[in-house]
Amino acid sequence: MTTRNRVSRLLGVRYPLIQAGMVWCSPWQLASAVSNAGGLGIIGAASMYPDVLAEHIAKCRNATDRPFGVNLPLLYPDLEAHIERILAAGVPVVFTSAGNPRKYTRMLKENGRTVVHVVSSAAFAKKAEDAGVDAVVAEGFEAGGHNGREETTTLCLVPEVAESVDIPVIAAGGIGTGRAMLAAMVLGAEGVQIGSRFVASDESSAHPAFKQRVVETPEGGTVLTLKELTPVRMIRNPFYHTIEQAYAEGASVDGLRALLGRGRSKRGMFEGDMDTGELEIGQVSAQIRGVLPAGRIVAEIMAEYRGLVNAFAAGPAGRFDFDMDPSE
Amino acid sequence: MTTRNRVSRLLGVRYPLIQAGMVWCSPWQLASAVSNAGGLGIIGAASMYPDVLAEHIAKCRNATDRPFGVNLPLLYPDLEAHIERILAAGVPVVFTSAGNPRKYTRMLKENGRTVVHVVSSAAFAKKAEDAGVDAVVAEGFEAGGHNGREETTTLCLVPEVAESVDIPVIAAGGIGTGRAMLAAMVLGAEGVQIGSRFVASDESSAHPAFKQRVVETPEGGTVLTLKELTPVRMIRNPFYHTIEQAYAEGASVDGLRALLGRGRSKRGMFEGDMDTGELEIGQVSAQIRGVLPAGRIVAEIMAEYRGLVNAFAAGPAGRFDFDMDPSE
Numbered sequence: 001m002t003t004r005n006r007v008s009r010l011l012g013v014r015y016p017l018i019q020a021g022m023v024w025c026s027p028w029q030l031a032s033a034v035s036n037a038g039g040l041g042i043i044g045a046a047s048m049y050p051d052v053l054a055e056h057i058a059k060c061r062n063a064t065d066r067p068f069g070v071n072l073p074l075l076y077p078d079l080e081a082h083i084e085r086i087l088a089a090g091v092p093v094v095f096t097s098a099g100n101p102r103k104y105t106r107m108l109k110e111n112g113r114t115v116v117h118v119v120s121s122a123a124f125a126k127k128a129e130d131a132g133v134d135a136v137v138a139e140g141f142e143a144g145g146h147n148g149r150e151e152t153t154t155l156c157l158v159p160e161v162a163e164s165v166d167i168p169v170i171a172a173g174g175i176g177t178g179r180a181m182l183a184a185m186v187l188g189a190e191g192v193q194i195g196s197r198f199v200a201s202d203e204s205s206a207h208p209a210f211k212q213r214v215v216e217t218p219e220g221g222t223v224l225t226l227k228e229l230t231p232v233r234m235i236r237n238p239f240y241h242t243i244e245q246a247y248a249e250g251a252s253v254d255g256l257r258a259l260l261g262r263g264r265s266k267r268g269m270f271e272g273d274m275d276t277g278e279l280e281i282g283q284v285s286a287q288i289r290g291v292l293p294a295g296r297i298v299a300e301i302m303a304e305y306r307g308l309v310n311a312f313a314a315g316p317a318g319r320f321d322f323d324m325d326p327s328e
Numbered sequence: 329m330t331t332r333n334r335v336s337r338l339l340g341v342r343y344p345l346i347q348a349g350m351v352w353c354s355p356w357q358l359a360s361a362v363s364n365a366g367g368l369g370i371i372g373a374a375s376m377y378p379d380v381l382a383e384h385i386a387k388c389r390n391a392t393d394r395p396f397g398v399n400l401p402l403l404y405p406d407l408e409a410h411i412e413r414i415l416a417a418g419v420p421v422v423f424t425s426a427g428n429p430r431k432y433t434r435m436l437k438e439n440g441r442t443v444v445h446v447v448s449s450a451a452f453a454k455k456a457e458d459a460g461v462d463a464v465v466a467e468g469f470e471a472g473g474h475n476g477r478e479e480t481t482t483l484c485l486v487p488e489v490a491e492s493v494d495i496p497v498i499a500a501g502g503i504g505t506g507r508a509m510l511a512a513m514v515l516g517a518e519g520v521q522i523g524s525r526f527v528a529s530d531e532s533s534a535h536p537a538f539k540q541r542v543v544e545t546p547e548g549g550t551v552l553t554l555k556e557l558t559p560v561r562m563i564r565n566p567f568y569h570t571i572e573q574a575y576a577e578g579a580s581v582d583g584l585r586a587l588l589g590r591g592r593s594k595r596g597m598f599e600g601d602m603d604t605g606e607l608e609i610g611q612v613s614a615q616i617r618g619v620l621p622a623g624r625i626v627a628e629i630m631a632e633y634r635g636l637v638n639a640f641a642a643g644p645a646g647r648f649d650f651d652m653d654p655s656e
Contacts, residue, residue, distance in 0.1 A: 123547065179514055219450055286484065321332040
C-alpha cells in the first residue's frame with residue numbers, strides 16, 4: 001500500500017481521521033476503538049492524574065496493536081509527570097496544545113515521538129513548524145472547548161495555515177461528517193481531527209446525560225465565552241446563563257474566574273450536572289443525531305467521504321454539474 | 329447546454345457564482361462586470377436612494393445582456409420606493425436580506441422575479457422556503473458586514489441549511505477562492521455568494537484607501553461586534569477601538585447606538601476615512617492579495633475550482649491519496 005497523504009503516513013494509520021483527546025471524554029476505550037477502526041485514537045491527558053494516564057496508556061496498548069496518541073496541554077500543572085509517563089510507556093504520537101511548542105518538541109522528537117501541535121492561526125502554525133513539530137492541527141472558531149482569540153473559522157483558517165507551512169495540516173472544528181472531512185481536505189488539509197462527534201460515542205467517558213444533551217443541542221446552542229480568561233465554547237445551559245448575567249452586571253476578570261471556579265467542566269461533562277456544570281462542545285453538535293459505537297462513527301464518516309470522492313471520479317453530476325468551461 | 333446545478337439554471341448564468349450586493353461597494357460597474365464574466369452581479373441597493381438605484385439598474389442593463397440582480401435589505405426605510413424601481417426596470421433577480429421574506433416575496437414572484445433570501449440559520453431558511461423564495465443564501469459567521477446572532481460558521485451552517493430545505497442553497501461567508509467554492513459545494517451548496525473578494529476589485533465603488541486596507545488586513549484583523557444592535561463584522565481600526573473602549577466602560581445599548589451614529593460605514597468604506605469610519609469586511613480578507621478587475625476574479629476562482637474538479641476526476645492524488653477501502 002503506497003499513499004501520498006502525509007498524515008496517514010506520518011501517523012501510521014489507514015485513514016487521516018483523528019479523534020481529539022478531549023478532557024473528561026477520551027479514555028483508553030475510545031482511543032483504542034478509533035485506532036482499531038483505522039483512525040488515530042487519542043487519550044485526553046488533561047483530565048487525568050499522571051498515574052491515571054499511565055493506566056489508560058497501558059490499557060490502550062492492550063486493546064489495540066495500532067498507533068494511538070496522547071493529547072497534552074502544555075500549560076498543565078502535572079506536565080512533567082505526564083511527559084515522563086508518555087516516554088516510559090512508549091506512546092508513539094503526542095498532540096500538544098495550549099502552550100509554547102518550543103519547550104518540549106525537541107525532547108519528544110529525540111525520543112522518537114511524532115509531535116503534532118494545535119494552533120488557531122497561521123502565525124502560530126509557523127512558530128510550531130519552526131519548533132520542529134511534524135504537523136499542525138488548525139482548529140477553527142466553531143470547535144468545542146478552548147479556542148483561539150482570533151475567532152478565525154475553519155473555512156478561513158485551513159487555507160491560511162496550509163499556505164504558511166510546509167508540514168501537513170490537520171483541520172479541526174466543525175467536522176463530524178464525511179462531507180465536512182472532504183471539504184476540509186479540499187481547503188488544503190491532509191487530515192481531520194474530530195472531537196464533538198466522538199463525545200457522543202459509546203466508548204466516550206462523557207456522562208450519559210451529557211451525551212444525550214449533545215444529541216439534543218439545536219443550531220445556535222453553543223457559544224464562545226469567557227474570552228477574558230481562555231475563550232471556551234460551551235452549551236448555553238443554566239451555568240452559561242449565570243456567566244451571561246455576570247457580564248450584564250459588569251463582572252471583572254477576577255469575578256469571572258471566581259464564577260468559573262475549579263472542576264466546573266468535570267461537574268458537567270463527567271458527573272452529568274447539566275445545570276451548574278460547564279458543557280464544552282462544538283457547533284457541529286447541532287448535526288449529531290445519536291450516540292454510536294466509535295468504530296461505527298469512523299466507518300460512517302469514511303463511507304460518506306468515499307462516496308463523494310467516487311462520485312467525483314465519475315465526473316460532475318447533480319449540483320456539481322454546470323458548465324465550467326471558460327466562457328470567453 | 330444542459331446543467332443539473334439548480335442555481336445556475338435558476339439565475340440563468342453560466343457559473344453559480346454570485347457577487348454580493350454590498351453597501352457602498354456594489355455599483356452597476358461591478359454588477360455588470362461579474363455578469364459579463366459568467367456569474368451573477370448584484371447591485372447593492374441599501375446604500376442608494378431610489379433614483380440612484382434606478383440609474384444603476386439602467387446603466388447595468390446597458391452594460392450587459394446577461395442577468396443581474398439587486399440586493400434589497402427588507403428593513404430599509406425607502407423599501408417601497410426601491411421595489412417600485414426594481415419592478416419598473418424589470419430587474420430579473422432580487423436578493424432580499426435582513427427582514428421577513430413573507431412580506432414581499434409573493435408580490436415579487438407574481439411579477440415574475442426570482443427571489444433569493446439571505447439567512448443565518450436553518451430555522452430561518454425553512455421560514456424563507458415557506459414564504460416562497462426560490463433559493464436561500466446561507467451566510468456564516470466569517471462574513472463581513474451584518475451577520476446572524478447564532479454565530480454559526482459557514483462550515484456548520486451550509487449542511488444544516490441544505491438538510492432543512494428542498495430549494496437550492498447558496499453558501500456565503502469565508503469564500504473568496506475556487507477551493508473554498510468547491511468546499512462549499514461539497515458541504516451541500518449549489519452555488520456561492522462572494523463579497524469581500526469583490527470589494528477589492530477595480531469596479532467596486534469602495535474608496536481606494538479601503539480597497540488597499542482590505543488587501544493589507546492580516547489574519548484576525550476583523551471582529552464581529554455591536555451584537556446588542558445588529559452584529560456586524562468590521563476591521564479592527566481606530567473606530568473599532570473606540571467601540572472596544574465603550575464596552576470596557578460599560579456602555580449601554582443606547583450609548584453604542586449613539587457612538588455608531590449615522591453614515592459611519594459610508595465614511596469609512598466610500599469616503600475612505602480609515603480612522604473614524606466603519607470598515608465592513610469578512611475574515612477572508614486575510615487571503616486577498618490585490619485589487620483586480622472583477623472579471624479576472626471570476627476567472628481565477630473558476631479556474632481554481634475547475635482544476636480541483638478535474639484533478640478529482642483523474643482519481644485521488646496528493647493529499648487525497650490514501651487507502652479509502654473499508655479495513656474490516
